[in-house]
Amino acid sequence: MSADTLDPAxxxxxxxxxxxxxxxxxxxxxxxxxxxxxxxxxxxxxxxREAREAARGLAERKDPAR
Amino acid sequence: xxxxxxxxxxxxxxGRLERFAIGGAVAASFYIEAVxxxxxxxxxILSTSASGLLVLTPLYDRLKELGASQQNxxxxxxxxxxxxxxxxxxxxxxxxxxxxxxxxxxxxxxxVSAEHLCAIALQTGRxxxxxxxxxxxxxxxxxxxxxxxxxxxHGLSERWSIYVRRYA
Numbered sequence: 001m002s003a004d005t006l007d008p009a010x011x012x013x014x015x016x017x018x019x020x021x022x023x024x025x026x027x028x029x030x031x032x033x034x035x036x037x038x039x040x041x042x043x044x045x046x047x048x049r050e051a052r053e054a055a056r057g058l059a060e061r062k063d064p065a066r
Numbered sequence: 067x068x069x070x071x072x073x074x075x076x077x078x079x080x081g082r083l084e085r086f087a088i089g090g091a092v093a094a095s096f097y098i099e100a101v102x103x104x105x106x107x108x109x110x111i112l113s114t115s116a117s118g119l120l121v122l123t124p125l126y127d128r129l130k131e132l133g134a135s136q137q138n139x140x141x142x143x144x145x146x147x148x149x150x151x152x153x154x155x156x157x158x159x160x161x162x163x164x165x166x167x168x169x170x171x172x173x174x175x176x177x178v179s180a181e182h183l184c185a186i187a188l189q190t191g192r193x194x195x196x197x198x199x200x201x202x203x204x205x206x207x208x209x210x211x212x213x214x215x216x217x218x219x220h221g222l223s224e225r226w227s228i229y230v231r232r233y234a
Contacts, residue, residue: 023099026098026099027205031095034096035092035100035170039067
């Protein structure tokens with residue numbers, strides 16, 4: 001999808017199409033394949049969780065009343 | 067994951083984890099697309115001591131013998147953080163009893179039904195739980211009459227109304 005087509009309506013349509021394609025793909029996966037996908041997501045999730053916790057800690061230090 | 071599940075099945079064979087079923091995001095991934103999760107939720111009906119208390123020490127000790135380590139509220143079994151949750155409501159107990167064994171590689175693993183996953187998600191009631199209800203229903207894997215019976219029986223009508231109002 002080229003940048004000149006990024007008007008909101010066409011973008012929403014594109015996102016819906018990608019999501020539908022992903023759902024169709026996901027439905028075709030076996031449980032073992034889906035669990036393997038979850039396992040591949042775990043390092044990224046751990047990093048995100050650490051970042052969220054660090055941000056929360058920072059916010060609490062700035063505003064101890066939180 | 068296969069090794070993790072194998073340890074749980076071994077504990078069942080040994081009688082230390084009498085009855086269990088996989089719940090949470092890993093169970094949901096049996097029915098719908100996978101979503102990220104940090105742990106494996108295991109709902110379990112555990113035996114109680116003579117005084118009626120749940121005694122987890124023998125189970126945890128055996129898990130440690132089998133190579134598990136403790137990390138906050140989780141037991142890490144073959145790299146997967148596992149949360150063993152004693153069946154804390156009649157609904158969760160029913161979900162464990164009704165779970166069907168599903169194939170994972172060469173193992174037969176008890177997995178909570180799609181209807182029970184929905185009902186438990188309604189009972190838990192966080193935004194991500196309502197999203198799970200929506201995904202399971204939208205995927206067509208929920209028998210709505212069975213879910214309606216659970217909603218009625220376990221007092222979840224208000225939660226269902228919230229779901230319909232906000233997410234359906």
